[in-house]
Every structure is written in C-alpha cells, then in structure tokens.
Amino acid sequence: MERKIDVGILGATGMVGQRYVSLLENHPWFKLTSVAASPNSAGKSYENAVAGRWHIDRDIPPHARNLTVRDANDVDSVVKECSSVFSALELNKQDTMNLENKYASLGIPVISNSSAHRTTEDVPMIIPEINSSHTDIIPSQKIRRGWNSGFIVVKPNCSIQSYLTPVYALMNDGFNINKLIVTTMQAVSGAGYPGVASLDIIENIIPYISNEEQKTEDEPKKILGNLINGKIIPCSSLSISAHCNRVPVIDGHMACVSLGFEGRKPSSLEEVISIWNSFTSVPQKLNLPQAPTQPIIYREEIDRPQPRKDRGADKGMAVSVGRLRKCNVLDLRFVGLSHNTIRGAAGGGILNAELLFKKGYLQA
Amino acid sequence: MERKIDVGILGATGMVGQRYVSLLENHPWFKLTSVAASPNSAGKSYENAVAGRWHIDRDIPPHARNLTVRDANDVDSVVKECSSVFSALELNKQDTMNLENKYASLGIPVISNSSAHRTTEDVPMIIPEINSSHTDIIPSQKIRRGWNSGFIVVKPNCSIQSYLTPVYALMNDGFNINKLIVTTMQAVSGAGYPGVASLDIIENIIPYISNEEQKTEDEPKKILGNLINGKIIPCSSLSISAHCNRVPVIDGHMACVSLGFEGRKPSSLEEVISIWNSFTSVPQKLNLPQAPTQPIIYREEIDRPQPRKDRGADKGMAVSVGRLRKCNVLDLRFVGLSHNTIRGAAGGGILNAELLFKKGYLQA
Amino acid sequence: MERKIDVGILGATGMVGQRYVSLLENHPWFKLTSVAASPNSAGKSYENAVAGRWHIDRDIPPHARNLTVRDANDVDSVVKECSSVFSALELNKQDTMNLENKYASLGIPVISNSSAHRTTEDVPMIIPEINSSHTDIIPSQKIRRGWNSGFIVVKPNCSIQSYLTPVYALMNDGFNINKLIVTTMQAVSGAGYPGVASLDIIENIIPYISNEEQKTEDEPKKILGNLINGKIIPCSSLSISAHCNRVPVIDGHMACVSLGFEGRKPSSLEEVISIWNSFTSVPQKLNLPQAPTQPIIYREEIDRPQPRKDRGADKGMAVSVGRLRKCNVLDLRFVGLSHNTIRGAAGGGILNAELLFKKGYLQA
C-alpha cells in the first residue's frame, strides 16, 4: 500500500470517539490526522481535551496526544487535515444531519455512528457481514445530492449487534425467520459519558433506555432490506419485539432471543450451531484488518456467553452466542453478546471504512 | 386471639430461614419457638449459629437470639417445641421429601419453600392471591397418606412471582392467556449463601441458573390448574418459555414479559392497568397480616419498576409492574418485579400459613 | 405540644432535600409546609418536580406530593409558608451564603447542610452529641448581624461523622487525642445526583473527592473548639490526615482510623469499647425524636461494621464501630461507619433543629 488514508474523527473526545482513537493506532490503511469535537475542546491538545475522562483501559496512543482538537463545526479546518471522517457526534439529530451533510458536500466520505441518518432512505446502514452490497447505493446517493466524492454511510445501533448476525446467518442459509422477541441487557458505556448515574444503576436494573426499543425493532429491517431503484426497501416479513434494559456492566450488550421460523425449520440444534460456527462473509473474504476471523462463536458452556468474559472475543469484533435450545412459544432460543463500543460502535465503523476502501470508495 | 401458634423453622440458619426469623418477629398469630438446622448448628444458640452469615439488614430479633438450634433430622426435639413448621431446608430433593413427610406424619403441618414436593400431585403449591382454593386438597392428601393433623403445602419458585399474579389477574377477568415469553433478571440472594461467587457476577451477567427455566415454565401450570378427584391437574392451555439470568442485584427478581391472548383481548392498555390496580383476592378479603394491601401496583413512571427502588413495596409483598405496551410479536409486553426472599420466599410462606390458619388447618 | 412548627426545605428536590422530606413525615414537632428549589422546579407539585429522580426507597410521603415547589430565591414566597428552614442548597458558596443570610435576616432560623457557612466564625457547626453548647453563640451572631429571630446553624461534612463521635467520646472521658490518620471509603450518594458516573465507579475505586480531605481535616477542629468572646476558636492540639476515596456503595461512609494519644492512654481495648457503648449525650438526655438511643454501637464481629449491613443502625442515626486494635505506628486503630445521607445529612440537620427547639431557639 503506497500511503495511508488520512482520517478524522468528529466527536473525538466522547466515549465512541475515544474508542476510534484507540483502535486506529497502528492501523495498516488509515492514519488518524484530525480530531474534532465541541467548541469547548477546540484548540486544546487531544490529551488535554480528554483529561479526566479518558475511559479506555489503555493510555492515549502517543500519536494522538498532541493532535490539536478542531471545532467540528469549523468544517474547513477539519477537511484540510483529512480525506475521510468517522462521525461520533453527540449532537441532536438535525444538527448532526446538517453537519454530516456538510462534510459530505465538501467531498469527504462520512462513516457515521450517529443515529441521525439511519432512517434516510438512500443512506446505507451497514454490518459488513450482512449487507455489504448496500454500498451500491452510494453512487445514486451522490447523484441525488449533487455530491462529488463525498457520501454518507452509517452503522446501526449497538443493541442489535449481539443477535442480528446470528439471525442473518440462518437467513443466509435459507431459513425464513419472521418473529423475534429480544430482551437486551445493555452496558452503561452505551449511554456515553457521564451517561448513567451510579445512583441509578449500582445494585439495580433499569428496564428502559430512551428510544432504544424502537431502534432495535426498526433498524434490522433496513439492514435486511433490498436495494431497489436507489432506495433501501426494508424487510417487511420480520416482526421484532424488544425489551431493552440497562445493567451494571461496563461494556458488552447481551440479548436473550426467542425466534420463530416461517416454513422450513432447522433439522436440529446442531445444524444451527454448525451454521453459526462456519459462517463467514465479505469482511473475512476481503481480509479486512478489523474483521474477526470467525464472526460468530458458539460457546458450548451452559452459562456462556457472559459480558465480562466474552466481550473481548477476537479483539471485541466477534459475536458470541450460546444456550441454543427450543422455545416453547416460538421455535428457538439463544443468548447473544457483543462488545458495544467496539463491534457495536468504533470497531464496526472502522470495519465499514475498510469495506469502503476495498471497494474503492475512499481515496487518500 | 387467645394464644399464638407455636411455629418452628427447618433450615433456620440459611438465607430464607433468616427471613422467616426476621418476619415472624411480633407476628400477631404465630410465635417462633423452634429453630432447626443442620447437625453443625445443633446445640448452638441461634445467634451463634448464624454468626458471620446473618444477611438481613436488621439485627436478629431479640427473642430468636437465644433459641437453641435443633438438628432438623432430630424430629422429636423439634415437634416438642412447636405445632407447625416452615421448611426452608437446603437438602437434596429426596432427603427433603423424606424429612418433610416425617414431620407431617407426626402431625405437624409443613409449609415449605423447598422444591422437593412441588411436583407431588396431591401437594398444593399456593400463591394465596391465585389459588387459595387448592388447600381443599389437604383432606384427601391426609387420607391418602394416613396422616392425622399433619400435611404439606408448598409455595412456588421465586422466579415466577414477579409476573404470575399480574398474568392471573387478567385471566381472572376473563382473558385467556395462552403464550408467555419471560426473561428474568434474578438477584443473587435467590441462590442462597454463599451462593454466587463475586468473581462470577460483579460487572457481569450470567445467562443461566440451574433448573430455573424448567421451574419457571412448569410451576405456573400447576398453580393455575384444577383440583379434580384429589389431584391437581395442571393448566394445559398455557405455553411458557423462560430465559433466566443472574444479575448483580442483592434482592428483587425482575421479569420482562411478552404475552399472547387466545380469543378476546383487552380493549386498551388502560383496561389492563385498571384490572391490575384494582385486583384484590382472598388474602386481602381475609385481612391476612402478611398480605399486601394492593397486590399489584402499576408504576406509571417510564423506567419502573426497578429492583432497588421497588422491591420493598408494601413490606416486600406487593408485585410492582410497569411499562405495559403492545408487543409486536405476541399481544402485550410488561415488566414485573417482586422481592424474592420476601414475597418469593419467607413472606410468601407466612402468607400461606396465615391462609391455612384462617381456614382452620393450623391448631395451636 | 400545642402545635407543630412549620418548616421549609431549601433545595428540596436534591438528594439531601429528598431525605429531609422523607424523614419529616410524621415528625412529632415539625410539619413540612414549604418546599423550595431552583427556578426550574418552581410552580410544579413536589411530586412532579422530583419525577424520575426520587431516590429514597420509600415513596414520597403523601402530604409532600402536592406541595407546590417555590423558587428558593423568591424568599418572600417561602417565608410566608414556614417559620424555619432546612437548607440543602446546591448552589456555589457565595450564592448559598447570600441566600441563607437573606432568610436569616427575615427572621427565619436556617439549619444548613451546605458547606458555605461552615468556616464562618460565629456560625456554630454542630453534632449534638459533641458540641451542643456551641448554640450559645447564636445570640451574639444575631446581634453582630442585626438579625432578630433569624440565625444560621450548620452541620459538618458527612465524611467525618463515621469517626468523630467515637473520637470525641474518648476525649470526653479525659483522653487527649492528638493524631488521626483517616482513610475514608465514601458512598456515591454523598456526591448528589447525578453525581458520580457509573462508568467511573462500577468495579472501581476513585481515590479522590474534590475538597473532601480539607473538610475532613478542618471541620473536626471547629466542632471540638471553644466558644470564646462570641467566636469559636478551633481546637489546635489535633492533627488530622485524611485519604478520601469514593467506592461503589449507595449509602454509608466508612473510615479506617489510626489515632494517637498525648499523655494518658486507655488501659485496655475493653476500656475503650466500654466508653463507646455507654456513651450518651445531650440528644439522648433530651429525648430528641431523631436521636439514636445508643449513639455509638461497637460491633464485636471481626468483619463489621459494613456499609450495607450497618448503615441503617438505629434508623440511620447511630455510628457503628468495630475492629478496635492496637496500631503499630500510632496507638489505636478502628473502623467507623455512619449513614451519610441520614446521620451525615438530613437526619443530622433534623437532630440539630430538635436541639434548637428544645433550647428555645425555634418558634412556631
């Protein structure tokens, strides 16, 4: 590879932004050259800007310490420093959309973690193991909006990553899943910083996360949808019902899933486990650096996966599943787990960028 | 009331036994006169026997401190001291059955928390708000076994108490519920002491509790069953699928429930809430001392019930529910919560004893 | 008692304010008639103002639910409704001083939890078991400031309450303690709400609390000081060194203490324990309703006191101590514990008010 692509991070001082900074250290294709955040942080060194709120358990990468934080709204200052951006903005929906649009309009591909553009019809929401082909919408997105090299791609909410890939793996094998009842137990890091107050969650569970159930129910349909005439038509054959809970865990979202098939069903639990353990997809075939070797790992132990023990599987990018058994009401039950700030956020964003790079959408 | 009934506790030094000791302080009808446990504890004062492992957040009641602990296997020593026993034995199933049978055969009513006799056809498993009439099986139980004044009554597993009464309240109002998918988040006190290792549960969730899902799926059917010819015929029209999880909470089992109706459905969420809030049953009508005033409390707050905040509702005896909403796969969704060592164990046992007393089954 | 004193709470919606509301329910001498908070809450019912952030594990007292919250800055509206106020303001120091002064100048006795006036020379800082006589400074405080019936009394920081009474009990028995090294482990409720972020404290310890060590080192000297010529002259013979840590506990501050004597030392550990267990003081003699029966409870168990198990001792007002043993560097070591939002905050404030009432400083 001749030279690395200069990348920036919008919202670089937040929880997800910090994960991007950490994961981009020594990336073989991307070089972190710009960090942008709120006006408060602008002008400070990155090290100073995150002082007292660096939450990754490794120190700030040396290269990032001295980068000068830009005001993310000062688009010119950022686009001078990089050719693509990861968006981990924590603004409201409209401001986020406007700002991401502005970067795209200036020729900057935007790979976003935010929920702002997730329901935009011509913005693909990608989990590379599932719907890498949705990148094909990018040319029509550019045309429609009059953008040149810039465009916007998003990744979905962290809450769905612990079970959607296992569900897709079965669909990919020809099974038609039409019902999902999902109860999530989600880590506090998913709420950002300061996020959940300790008084609310120590020795407690909160059975509610604002907007989370709707995202959990809607986003899978878009990801599993079809690209028709420059629009993504959501999958209509799947009903999802989600119960989302916050639990006193730092990282790692877990889901208890009951699912129902329409038509043919797997002949045995072993068949399902075999499909999961042998599942690979585009990121594995393309040898994307951030891709897990085995995207779905079935744990044979009766009491796994567990957040603290399994969230780090394959550098936090694999989904761990376990406890597959028959469901008395629908057809099957299982437990899924993924690392919400790696696979479910920054690691997933980087994987998307790697996919885009391999497909020729990113330029140095 | 002329004089109180002398009661004993089998397994008085364990977690549930301690709750019994605490809740029986100043009981208007019952007087704790005998505490029995394993041979290790026998001969010690109760205070010494629980030294270093008293887990209730109030001190040992003064009256109980100096009771001499009996060996629960030394039945004669116990029956001399009391006329009824609460069984919180932590032996294996066969030993528990044998010992409970022995007490009953000696004329001692046994109100049990253990799971040993829960599947015995002629032993009623009672939640007094639901199936108080199942006590009618006691005479035929006595005849079949040749017991005189002794008999055995059990209470169900703690995991089902957070949602079964709300489900029953709807059935009681004429709605036919035929499908339940339940994900529980259960407190560590449910596993006894020492129970769950801190290394397993701090900053973690364990998606498995031994035998718990089967109990959660089977026991409601017996409770909702019909008494026919001296046997309890389980309800066959209800399918239950349970996901049971252990969470880092001290007390309070929570459940996320999706349920489906066969036939008529409630006309609105408000109708359901109204049914719940106005539900009362036999324990309320009989003014049983341990009974909650309002057995089901619907919390209007969007993020309730929560274990730490709601487990203590009405001295730990009320079931708190919340977040009632439509389910996209079945019909309705809600969250239920109850205190597992009070409503779900010792408090539930005492309520059963109060019911039995009022019905004339217990004598001084 | 002919009629109760109407009292108000400034900062009634915060953590400490909520404890006041809860503890004042059914108080024999005081009636809560006014709740004041920030302009945001003004005009709402108290119930609405604390919706979603009520942190007490019992529901809001019925009487308080419908009180209309006043803007604490709108002094006139508050003084119309009550004749004394508890201040749990969470403003900055200068604004707190100004506002508390204003209430006092309008004839309202102010019993404050805030730290604003703790270093004011003529404002007594009172733990009634230790320095109830410091109320004697009130007349000169009034004269100096030209106040009529109004005045200001404060209570000290929650961090010192777990060990200062035990230390004082020994001083009161004639022992001269001149050195204290204290390591505190403090609950998250001490930081208010939202306070400590769960991301910072779950499965972690934070060895720093802003300004806490200085308060812990300075305030005991004033409490143990002498009232001379209308000023409180701090005790100069005692050196204190504090290490303050935040721990993942909801309520209950614990302290590990090493102390040194100058001159005579206790003859045995038993002597110290006896002094502690038999210590009583003015609140007990006056039968103040909020006073603990036994202010210092020595726990004989090798591993007590513990926050979760002992914070509630005597309705949260007793200090629990344990593990008394020789220190290899100074003279003695022990562990102390008190409930930080009851004894260390609202309960302590109410006890102060009761003392003032008995001494004739509060009028209906």
Place this chain on the structure above:
Amino acid sequence: MERKIDVGILGATGMVGQRYVSLLENHPWFKLTSVAASPNSAGKSYENAVAGRWHIDRDIPPHARNLTVRDANDVDSVVKECSSVFSALELNKQDTMNLENKYASLGIPVISNSSAHRTTEDVPMIIPEINSSHTDIIPSQKIRRGWNSGFIVVKPNCSIQSYLTPVYALMNDGFNINKLIVTTMQAVSGAGYPGVASLDIIENIIPYISNEEQKTEDEPKKILGNLINGKIIPCSSLSISAHCNRVPVIDGHMACVSLGFEGRKPSSLEEVISIWNSFTSVPQKLNLPQAPTQPIIYREEIDRPQPRKDRGADKGMAVSVGRLRKCNVLDLRFVGLSHNTIRGAAGGGILNAELLFKKGYLQA
C-alpha cells in the same frame, strides 16, 4: 536460547494457577509441560478440569488445553514432566510446606506463591526490583537441607505490592522510612474462587481479610532485611500498621499510604516523583521478559491511580502511584496500585523464575 525450560504448575486449576497458564503462553524461556492440581482434577484434560471456572478474560491457551492434569501429590508423575515448578497450591500451611519440600528434595526448584514458606528463615521472599540479592541464600538453603538442584523461593503477599516498591525506591535513594500506615482496598480475585460471596460484597465493603494485616505488616520487613550467615534478618527499623479492606473490584489492589522518615527528608514532592519515575532495578537491567519497562509509574491526574483503569499498566507488572502530598501526621501521603493476580501473584512468580534463570539457578 537453545531450548526452553520445562515448567510445571502446582495448583494449576485455581485462580493464580490459571494466570500462570495464561502468562506462560509463548514465554521465550519457559515451556509449560505439566499441570498439577487436586486429586479431583487428576486425569482430566486441563480444559475439562477448569470447565466452568476459567476466570481469565482470554481463552485457555491452545497448548494447555490438552495437557493431562496430574495429582500434585503424585510427585513422581509431575517431576517426569518438568524441571521446575511454580507453586500456587491452595492447601493448608503444613501440607503446602511438606509438598513443596518434597519437590525441592527431588531436585526441582520451586517458585512459590503460597504463604507457607514465607516465614522460613532460609527461604528468600523476593520482589526482584527490591531484593534480588536474596537469591544468594539458595546455596546455603540447599546445603542445610541436603538438597541437590532443588530449592524453594517465594514471592510475598499481593497486598504489599502496591506500595512496597515505591517505598523501597525512596530507601534506595538514601531516605530512611520508619513509619507506614497503610489502608488497602483489595480486589475479590485475591480471595481465589469461589472466594468472596456476592451477597457479602455487592454494594458493600468488608473491613477485614483473614490474616492479611499481619502479612502486610511482617513481610516487608523480611524483603527489606539483610542476608547474614545464611539467614535473612528482617529489617527492624520500620513500623507498619495495616488496615485491609475487601472491595467490589475484580482485579487490582489499591493502598492509601502515610509514611514517615527518620532523618533526612526529600526536599520536595517533585524529588520523590522523579525518584519514582526514574527508578529501575535488576529486572530492567537484565531485560527479564516479564519485567515492566518502568516499574513505578507516577500518574499526574488528581484522581489516579484507579483499579479498573490502571491495573493493566505495562501488562499488569508496573506499580502505579499518584496523589503524592504532605501528610499532616507523618511526612508524606500517596496512593499505590498494582494488579494482584499478575504483579502480585503469577506475573511476580514468573519474574522471580526469570531472575533465577538468569542467575543460573534453573536448568533445562
């Protein structure tokens, strides 16, 4: 290096044993060839023996999975498979001594984590950064006991590792420290598995750890002692007073330390920090693989070190210190932190083995 040394682990299935297994994966000098444990585990594959209780957050190293677990008492079977052993036995003191002696008598160097031999006069207790020269006692140990190539070396208790190296670094620079008051906050992993019950430690602190304070007070004196006539004469000029607490943290022991100097004192806090940050010792000079690059890392942040954020410093082998400030009673105060199962247990043991190898005490 021509070939690796074959090493075994006694107590390989326990918490510390598991850390050894994990840390020895791909070790440049040592090859794990034997795993021994209790008779229960004997004959099983290592993978089966630890099923359901593997506590490291990475999976079992592939090479170790299929090693057959030996009965540690069956000494012959172990000595056939390795030439040195790490002892992480969890037997009582006498049984541990006997078994370690037996291995040594058969020519096997024993590097032990257990406390059994820590007070044995001719057994060196080594922290390689402090007293690597104590290995010089090995020849006289062998002669006295008639051992040939076998001998015993121990590492100290995990509780002292968070502050003793920083204390030593100052002594090493010529300062005479004679007083230490230490309050530890220790992680649950220090108690092994199942160890601390979740019911005891969730939302709680336990101010007592059996035997821990005595170890914390005695062991530093031996480590800082002098080797005279084949015996280690403990340092007599240092008084230590320890308060040991168990806290709800998985890994990482923290200590709040007050210390006093006799004679000359550092001229400034900066001087102390400089001594710490620049301190290196024998393991660094010898480039031992397990040695941290910088053994003592001073954190400038006001609220560090913290267990969750700093325990992993330099692969868990560095000691993190912070909050250096004057003490009002003694001279200086600081906070120290180290990883109790890496630096304080298995990592420390491996570092000892590396030192012994470099000094020629271990043979292939």
